[in-house]
Amino acid sequence: MSSRTPQAEMMDELMRLTLRDLCHDCQVNAEYVIELVEFGVVQPREGRSPREWIFAGEDLVRVKKAERLRRDLDVNLPGVALSLDLLEEVRELRRRVDELEKDRTRD
Amino acid sequence: MEFKDYYKILGVDEDASKSEIKSAYRKLARKYHPDVSKEADAEDHFKEVSEAYEVLKDDEKRAEYDQLRKYGQTADGGFDPPPDWESGASFSRGGFTGADSMDFSDFFESIFGGAGGGFRQQRGQGFAMRGEDLHHQLSLFLEEAYNGCEKSLRMQQPEPGPDGGVQRRERTLKVKVPAGVRDGQTIRLRGQGGPGMGSGPDGDLYLDIQIAPHPHFRLEGGDLYVTVPVTPWEAALGGRITVPTMGGKATLTIPEGTREGKKLRLRGKGMPGKTAGDQYVVLQIAMPPKQTERSRDLFRELGEEVPFNPRDHLGV
Numbered sequence: 001m002s003s004r005t006p007q008a009e010m011m012d013e014l015m016r017l018t019l020r021d022l023c024h025d026c027q028v029n030a031e032y033v034i035e036l037v038e039f040g041v042v043q044p045r046e047g048r049s050p051r052e053w054i055f056a057g058e059d060l061v062r063v064k065k066a067e068r069l070r071r072d073l074d075v076n077l078p079g080v081a082l083s084l085d086l087l088e089e090v091r092e093l094r095r096r097v098d099e100l101e102k103d104r105t106r107d
Numbered sequence: 108m109e110f111k112d113y114y115k116i117l118g119v120d121e122d123a124s125k126s127e128i129k130s131a132y133r134k135l136a137r138k139y140h141p142d143v144s145k146e147a148d149a150e151d152h153f154k155e156v157s158e159a160y161e162v163l164k165d166d167e168k169r170a171e172y173d174q175l176r177k178y179g180q181t182a183d184g185g186f187d188p189p190p191d192w193e194s195g196a197s198f199s200r201g202g203f204t205g206a207d208s209m210d211f212s213d214f215f216e217s218i219f220g221g222a223g224g225g226f227r228q229q230r231g232q233g234f235a236m237r238g239e240d241l242h243h244q245l246s247l248f249l250e251e252a253y254n255g256c257e258k259s260l261r262m263q264q265p266e267p268g269p270d271g272g273v274q275r276r277e278r279t280l281k282v283k284v285p286a287g288v289r290d291g292q293t294i295r296l297r298g299q300g301g302p303g304m305g306s307g308p309d310g311d312l313y314l315d316i317q318i319a320p321h322p323h324f325r326l327e328g329g330d331l332y333v334t335v336p337v338t339p340w341e342a343a344l345g346g347r348i349t350v351p352t353m354g355g356k357a358t359l360t361i362p363e364g365t366r367e368g369k370k371l372r373l374r375g376k377g378m379p380g381k382t383a384g385d386q387y388v389v390l391q392i393a394m395p396p397k398q399t400e401r402s403r404d405l406f407r408e409l410g411e412e413v414p415f416n417p418r419d420h421l422g423v
Contacts, residue, residue: 005281005282006280006282006283006296007283007285008282008285008294009296010285010288010292010294011294012289012292014381027237061313064240065142068140072140072153072157073133073136073140074133087142102320
């Protein structure tokens with residue numbers, strides 16, 4: 001049993017990551033991330049060239065999810081980009097449905 | 108040990124072709140993928156399906172499995188591998204489901220060995236492999252997310268045993284969740300994932316935050332919404348009312364002639380963080396549950412004093 005209490009890092013828009021950080025943390029190569037950017041899976045928050053790119057913590061989560069979908073479901077990159085967008089939309093719609101259901105049962 | 112019928116798991120016949128197996132796997136993988144599915148036990152199903160596919164897609168492993176399926180099952184549906192059993196289809200990390208291979212069942216490992224073989228082979232050869240990143244969901248109450256909290260997570264973690272094989276250890280990890288985490292956000296604990304091999308570093312642990320619905324507050328990004336009832340006279344005359352916030356009570360001035368559904372903002376009273384969210388108070392006009400003779404008279408008087416048809420726009 002671990003007695004340490006590690007501090008969690010929030011993977012949010014305030015976390016700044018270079019391309020190198022992103023590749024290291026996701027265990028992917030730079031060419032792959034460049035491709036993900038080309039297909040619109042992630043967008044750098046700053047920088048015009050890969051050397052200058054800055055990503056946010058949320059982008060890291062998205063790259064990891066993209067990699068899982070690609071690997072586990074054998075989806076190509078345009079499919080991954082579409083899946084991620086649709087999954088986010090579904091999540092938002094589910095949240096709204098839950099809220100409406102809650103309001104309906106309250107009335 | 109429970110016998111796992113990989114054919115049944117994938118829903119295919121035992122003489123299924125490779126393409127039938129692949130097709131069945133793909134369909135089930137999409138259904139149960141933890142990033143896609145909302146089913147409670149999706150992750151377990153996905154692992155089971157991946158494990159079945161790992162075996163049945165490979166001719167050599169499938170042949171060995173078929174043999175054991177025929178002779179290795181006990182009368183009660185359990186399974187004991189033959190004492191001198193040694194798999195010819197050595198299992199190693201990497202490949203399609205490689206990243207998840209440490210999670211395969213004891214049943215799988217009793218037949219094909221586990222990543223433990225990897226620990227043995229790779230030690231002392233200058234081999235280094237970063238531990239795998241682990242993903243879990245962490246459910247919080249809104250109060251816990253707002254204030255920050257310490258949670259205990261119980262995880263089954265595979266690790267190299269003294270004999271070089273793989274063993275599972277239950278690990279309790281205390282996590283300090285920072286104040287202001289949002290629903291759907293991910294937090295990371297560096298070095299708390301799977302153990303690295305050789306001189307490789309340990310992986311990271313990622314926790315996807317899920318915030319349980321609150322009876323009064325609704326969370327939208329970093330903003331909080333709360334519906335607050337006011338009396339008809341408070342709405343008509345305006346004034347100061349006390350409203351709840353996650354950080355305690357706050358006073359809010361409502362303007363004269365406030366209508367139902369009016370939204371008022373308390374800046375910075377939403378979820379904390381470097382950019383704190385706001386709290387929105389949505390007003391709802393509530394009638395007193397009981398009328399007295401006097402209150403009825405007063406409402407009648409009000410009706411005569413204020414000529415007002417709220418249904419004008421409906422043409423009635």
